[in-house]
Amino acid sequence: MFLLRKEFRQIRRDKFMVRAIIGVPLLQMLILVPAVTFEMKHIDLAVTDYDRSPASRELVSRLTGSSFFRVCATPENYNQADDLLLAGDADMVLIIPDDCSKGLAGAVNPPRLQVMVDAVNATTAQLGWSYFASIVRDYNRDVIMSTGAAPSSIPGISVSPRFWYNPTLNYKYYMLPGILVILITAIGLMMCGLNLVREKEIGTSEQINVTPVKKWELITSKVIPFFIIGLLDLSLGLTIGWIVFNIPFEGSLLLFFACSAIFLVAVLGLALFLSTLASTMQQFLYVAFFFVMIFILMSGIFTPTESMPLWAQQFNWVNPVAYLMRINRMVMLKGSGFNDIARDMGMLAVLAFTFITIAIIAYRKRA
Amino acid sequence: MEREKVIEVKDLVKKFGSFVANDHLTFDVYKGEIFGFLGANGAGKTTAIRILCGLSRPTSGKVLVAGFDANHPEEIKKRIGYMSQRFSLYNDLTVKDNIELYGGIYGMTMKEIRPRTERLLAKLSFNQYGDTLIGSLPPGIKQKLAFAVAVFHDPEIVFLDEPTSGVDPITRRQFWEMIYETASRGITVFVTTHYMDEAEYCDRVTIMNEGMIVALDTPSALREKYNASSIEELFLKIARQKTETA
Numbered sequence: 104m105f106l107l108r109k110e111f112r113q114i115r116r117d118k119f120m121v122r123a124i125i126g127v128p129l130l131q132m133l134i135l136v137p138a139v140t141f142e143m144k145h146i147d148l149a150v151t152d153y154d155r156s157p158a159s160r161e162l163v164s165r166l167t168g169s170s171f172f173r174v175c176a177t178p179e180n181y182n183q184a185d186d187l188l189l190a191g192d193a194d195m196v197l198i199i200p201d202d203c204s205k206g207l208a209g210a211v212n213p214p215r216l217q218v219m220v221d222a223v224n225a226t227t228a229q230l231g232w233s234y235f236a237s238i239v240r241d242y243n244r245d246v247i248m249s250t251g252a253a254p255s256s257i258p259g260i261s262v263s264p265r266f267w268y269n270p271t272l273n274y275k276y277y278m279l280p281g282i283l284v285i286l287i288t289a290i291g292l293m294m295c296g297l298n299l300v301r302e303k304e305i306g307t308s309e310q311i312n313v314t315p316v317k318k319w320e321l322i323t324s325k326v327i328p329f330f331i332i333g334l335l336d337l338s339l340g341l342t343i344g345w346i347v348f349n350i351p352f353e354g355s356l357l358l359f360f361a362c363s364a365i366f367l368v369a370v371l372g373l374a375l376f377l378s379t380l381a382s383t384m385q386q387f388l389y390v391a392f393f394f395v396m397i398f399i400l401m402s403g404i405f406t407p408t409e410s411m412p413l414w415a416q417q418f419n420w421v422n423p424v425a426y427l428m429r430i431n432r433m434v435m436l437k438g439s440g441f442n443d444i445a446r447d448m449g450m451l452a453v454l455a456f457t458f459i460t461i462a463i464i465a466y467r468k469r470a
Numbered sequence: 471m472e473r474e475k476v477i478e479v480k481d482l483v484k485k486f487g488s489f490v491a492n493d494h495l496t497f498d499v500y501k502g503e504i505f506g507f508l509g510a511n512g513a514g515k516t517t518a519i520r521i522l523c524g525l526s527r528p529t530s531g532k533v534l535v536a537g538f539d540a541n542h543p544e545e546i547k548k549r550i551g552y553m554s555q556r557f558s559l560y561n562d563l564t565v566k567d568n569i570e571l572y573g574g575i576y577g578m579t580m581k582e583i584r585p586r587t588e589r590l591l592a593k594l595s596f597n598q599y600g601d602t603l604i605g606s607l608p609p610g611i612k613q614k615l616a617f618a619v620a621v622f623h624d625p626e627i628v629f630l631d632e633p634t635s636g637v638d639p640i641t642r643r644q645f646w647e648m649i650y651e652t653a654s655r656g657i658t659v660f661v662t663t664h665y666m667d668e669a670e671y672c673d674r675v676t677i678m679n680e681g682m683i684v685a686l687d688t689p690s691a692l693r694e695k696y697n698a699s700s701i702e703e704l705f706l707k708i709a710r711q712k713t714e715t716a
Binding site for chain 1: 523524525543544547548550552554556557558559560561562563567570571572573574575576577603
């Protein structure tokens with residue numbers, strides 16, 4: 104297979120390419136996995152305490168006692184606190200009214216705290232608020248208990264959560280399988296497609312088209328190298344996850360690689376198809392980038408697909424990234440076996456077959 | 471004596487939308503001859519050569535190349551060599567890599583390719599370039615290599631689309647020596663050019679203008695017929711006639 108040998112020679116001779124093949128997964132894993140996290144720490148809290156009582160100090164110390172909050176300022180009054188929020192110096196503002204301790208003692212109406220949250224970033228705001236609320240709830244319960252009311256008089260359902268499959272709610276565990284998917288999506292879609300369009304641009308594809316070479320030979324010679332690079336980079340990324348981040352791998356490696364291989368065929372098929380439509384690298388990049396972005400953002404890497412609108416969930420029927428995202432997380436974190444992911448794997452195979460078929464039909468040995 | 475025809479074209483028409491690039495072309499090319507296609511840029515030379523090579527399909531008309539019609543482009547492709555006006559060897563591969571690649575694509579084995587490569591490089595006195603990346607070679611050498619690669623697998627016909635555009639006069643001269651040598655091996659050479667002097671080197675010349683064939687004969691017969699001292703003068707005469715009648 105002379106064409107295949109040529110592809111490998113070209114990749115091997117391209118020093119930049121060789122470095123990129125090794126460097127990109129390294130950097131991507133080392134930067135993205137620890138950086139992309141939903142965990143909130145050190146929320147800047149501004150506290151205006153009109154009460155200045157032991158009770159109010161106790162509340163504040165409970166907040167700062169958790170690793171989630173730190174008091175960044177203690178403005179004198181409401182207006183100053185408001186300015187801090189506006190300037191972005193504080194993420195949250197807590198106003199403790201002057202009748203707080205009296206209220207707690209039962210003298211007047213129950214105390215009412217005021218909280219203002221900077222909700223420019225909705226995720227931060229929501230998380231910050233829920234941390235806050237749960238700390239205040241605990242505080243409340245303790246106060247009620249300390250006043251001597253019998254615990255039984257305030258019946259409530261006690262929930263003690265156990266976070267299965269990721270017991271410490273480590274976001275790295277959640278993100279890593281997803282980052283691996285992004286890695287091989289980029290290789291499959293961008294590198295392979297650009298390679299083909301580049302040959303069109305410099306005119307070598309015309310020279311190849313005038314030879315009696317078979318269409319399937321051409322296509323396999325373009326697909327196989329990037330298929331192999333994709334799997335290599337996947338192993339590299341996985342090794343980094345294992346060594347650097349200590350990610351557990353519960354499931355079957357074989358299953359994991361089998362699914363990734365099917366996925367690669369799907370994205371390579373798509374890359375081939377897009378490359379038949381584009382005649383310049385610029386055109387290809389623009390369209391391919393669009394697909395990569397849509398596929399990844401809709402795949403459920405950041406936000407669960409279940410909470411997306413129905414049409415978005417339906418789109419994910421043809422989104423190979425969404426399938427692999429789910430499969431990888433299940434296999435890596437849950438140790439899911441073949442039976443658990445058979446449906447997703449099957450759909451991925453259908454997509455792979457469809458994309459590659461479309462690509463073969465669309466590919467013309469003509470200019 | 472009836473000479474063997476390797477290309478037969480009858481009433482070939484190629485339209486792009488309403489634009490007629492090739493307007494009822496009819497000509498035959500005989501085995502072993504150097505057949506020139508002469509015309510200004512945009513006269514339809516490249517369109518015609520691409521159809522003959524199976525890269526493009528005719529809108530209508532009959533095209534037979536090496537015994538196969540244009541509906542079987544893959545059969546045609548096995549029997550021809552092609553060199554386009556754009557340089558199209560792989561710059562990021564060595565000279566030997568490129569030869570090996572194209573030899574292999576045309577079904578040659580490594581056993582056949584290796585000794586042949588050595589002989590070819592020796593003949594061109596390019597021995598020292600065997601393991602050099604094509605991209606680092608000067609344009610003249612690249613161009614000669616592209617031609618050598620196009621005929622490496624001994625095709626029946628080789629199509630050269632403006633092979634000498636942008637090449638210095640000495641290289642052009644050497645290039646034509648290579649063309650003669652190829653024709654002497656029995657390979658038919660179909661060459662397009664817009665250099666009038668090159669037309670003199672051909673066995674027969676076709677002059678194209680605005681998608682039509684306006685003249686076809688040997689250079690000397692054409693000169694006589696139009697009473698011109700050179701093909702260049704002849705070409706200008708024809709072009710003038712055209713504009714007068716238009």
